[in-house]
Amino acid sequence: MAEASIILQTSLIPTFSQNPSQYTLKTHSNFYFPPSSSKRSGLFHRIRCSVSTASSGTESATQAGVPWGCDIDSLENASSLQEWLSECGLPAQKMAIQKVDVGERGLVALKNIRKGEKLLFVPPTLFITADSEWSCREAGEVLKQYNVPDWPLLATYLISEAGLTNSSRWSNYISALPRQPYSLLYWTRSELDRYLEASQIRQRAIERINDVTGTYNDLRDRIFSKYPDLFPEKVFNMESFKWSFGILFSRLVRLPSMDGRVALVPWADMLNHNCEVETFLDYDKSSQGVVFTTDRAYQPGEQVFISYGKKSNGELLLSYGFVPREGTNPRDSVELPLSLKKSDKCYKEKLEALKKHGLSASQCFPLQVTGWPVELMAYAYLAVSPPSMKNRFDEMAAAASNKTTSKKDPRYPEIEEDALQFVLDTCEASISKYSKYLGVFASGTMDLDVTNPKLLNRKVFLKQLAVDLCTSERRILFRAQYILRRRLRDIRNGELRALRIFDGLRKFFN
Numbered sequence: 001m002a003e004a005s006i007i008l009q010t011s012l013i014p015t016f017s018q019n020p021s022q023y024t025l026k027t028h029s030n031f032y033f034p035p036s037s038s039k040r041s042g043l044f045h046r047i048r049c050s051v052s053t054a055s056s057g058t059e060s061a062t063q064a065g066v067p068w069g070c071d072i073d074s075l076e077n078a079s080s081l082q083e084w085l086s087e088c089g090l091p092a093q094k095m096a097i098q099k100v101d102v103g104e105r106g107l108v109a110l111k112n113i114r115k116g117e118k119l120l121f122v123p124p125t126l127f128i129t130a131d132s133e134w135s136c137r138e139a140g141e142v143l144k145q146y147n148v149p150d151w152p153l154l155a156t157y158l159i160s161e162a163g164l165t166n167s168s169r170w171s172n173y174i175s176a177l178p179r180q181p182y183s184l185l186y187w188t189r190s191e192l193d194r195y196l197e198a199s200q201i202r203q204r205a206i207e208r209i210n211d212v213t214g215t216y217n218d219l220r221d222r223i224f225s226k227y228p229d230l231f232p233e234k235v236f237n238m239e240s241f242k243w244s245f246g247i248l249f250s251r252l253v254r255l256p257s258m259d260g261r262v263a264l265v266p267w268a269d270m271l272n273h274n275c276e277v278e279t280f281l282d283y284d285k286s287s288q289g290v291v292f293t294t295d296r297a298y299q300p301g302e303q304v305f306i307s308y309g310k311k312s313n314g315e316l317l318l319s320y321g322f323v324p325r326e327g328t329n330p331r332d333s334v335e336l337p338l339s340l341k342k343s344d345k346c347y348k349e350k351l352e353a354l355k356k357h358g359l360s361a362s363q364c365f366p367l368q369v370t371g372w373p374v375e376l377m378a379y380a381y382l383a384v385s386p387p388s389m390k391n392r393f394d395e396m397a398a399a400a401s402n403k404t405t406s407k408k409d410p411r412y413p414e415i416e417e418d419a420l421q422f423v424l425d426t427c428e429a430s431i432s433k434y435s436k437y438l439g440v441f442a443s444g445t446m447d448l449d450v451t452n453p454k455l456l457n458r459k460v461f462l463k464q465l466a467v468d469l470c471t472s473e474r475r476i477l478f479r480a481q482y483i484l485r486r487r488l489r490d491i492r493n494g495e496l497r498a499l500r501i502f503d504g505l506r507k508f509f510n
């Protein structure tokens with residue numbers, strides 16, 4: 001299991017990124033559109049494809065949601081999925097899809113499973129990748145002609161196959177997918193503003209929704225509108241793209257041993273996440289299938305888990321729509337926003353130095369229970385450094401940028417106390433934001449059981465997720481506050497002791 005740290009982070013996409021602005025899904029600039037449209041229309045003017053527009057009547061797709069898939073906790077289609085997969089070459093399994101306590105549906109051991117055992121063996125013929133054959137060949141050709149990148153291509157592929165209902169080879173798989181995956185993509189702007197006000201995840205969710213909307217608009221304007229027979233708006237619309245991106249965010253796998261190729265892997269994507277499990281999905285060259293190796297033993301009836309990667313609770317909520325129980329995620333982190341003070345005499349020079357290294361006047365850094373990155377301290381040093389340290393601004397900004405290769409821990413003893421105090425102040429400002437939020441919203445929702453969200457109304461469910469997230473993020477801030485206060489106390493005690501010694505020596509020589 002080589003390079004576990006890298007692989008774990010990338011097992012189930014999307015990956016953790018320290019800097020939200022580095023997140024790239026999109027869109028305009030990624031597309032290459034061939035210059036000549038006359039050639040294109042010559043090639044495609046005859047093509048037609050019959051796509052079922054399903055949910056009849058006047059109900060628009062936007063109001064009705066997508067007309068395919070099933071309820072998130074439904075086992076209705078699970079047995080036909082399992083049957084179809086076996087017919088298509090999935091070997092006999094030691095697990096079956098069942099209702100579970102964590103994750104609603106999941107894979108449960110049917111027999112004793114040993115630690116270190118390889119499971120699954122899903123063959124490549126059952127993966128959905130950017131190279132999969134389209135049931136509507138012409139639609140696939142159009143997208144390839146436009147060099148549409150993998151993510152939007154896969155999102156369109158999924159809708160195209162779903163729209164064909166039973167005539168798609170993936171119909172058994174698609175019928176077993178959730179009709180509305182849990183995802184922040186389904187939260188409205190006012191829900192994000194209201195419930196995630198205190199957390200930086202709100203901004204990440206807004207950016208992600210904008211990316212998905214931008215990607216859909218791009219595809220519609222540049223491609224779908226030119227081929228309405230292949231991409232009718234009744235099927236290829238914002239609602240269906242929200243669904244397909246929701247599916248990709250929560251189920252797409254990056255396979256390190258296949259050069260990082262991304263794929264939907266039916267059956268393997270029925271495994272739920274556990275923060276304490278270290279094993280992940282990958283392609284196994286010897287058995288030529290997707291497998292994972294158990295890192296613990298399972299008895300019949302126990303749910304089997306994998307890891308979706310080293311993700312914070314916020315990132316798990318963003319992509320997968322759940323928040324692990326408090327204190328169970330050793331990889332949990334919270335983003336701390338640090339900013340230059342506008343009143344700083346060297347504001348302009350500092351900003352210039354930051355910009356040179358791809359940073360800005362306001363920057364988020366991840367705090368973990370175990371500490372924080374060297375980049376955060378470098379940024380704090382820059383923020384508090386006086387004009388006399390002008391010649392060090394560039395090196396501080398470079399160290400604050402995670403793009404630098406050297407990970408030296410920058411130290412400026414003369415301003416260390418100020419830098420720590422600056423981080424502590426920011427930390428405490430964040431804590432009071434969380435406490436205010438939790439004080440207002442949390443009352444009465446803390447002890448609700450969210451294992452069966454269908455029983456709760458949507459508002460209460462979202463609120464509980466937000467409260468769980470904010471509680472876990474505030475816990476990390478409290479821990480950082482404690483460490484910072486202790487360090488400051490040590491520095492101040494050390495200074496006091498040094499002053500006393502100096503004073504004693506002075507008196508002695510006098």
Ligand SMILES: C[S@@+](CC[C@H](N)C(=O)[O-])C[C@H]1O[C@@H](n2cnc3c(N)ncnc32)[C@H](O)[C@@H]1O
Binds near residue numbers: 072
């Ligand atoms: C790859 S799918 C796993 C199969 C999924 N449970 C299903 O029935 O289709 C990922 C989704 O499973 C659910 N899930 C996975 N791990 C979970 C966990 N630890 N707690 C709660 N839900 C989880 C979330 O809804 C997530 O979006």
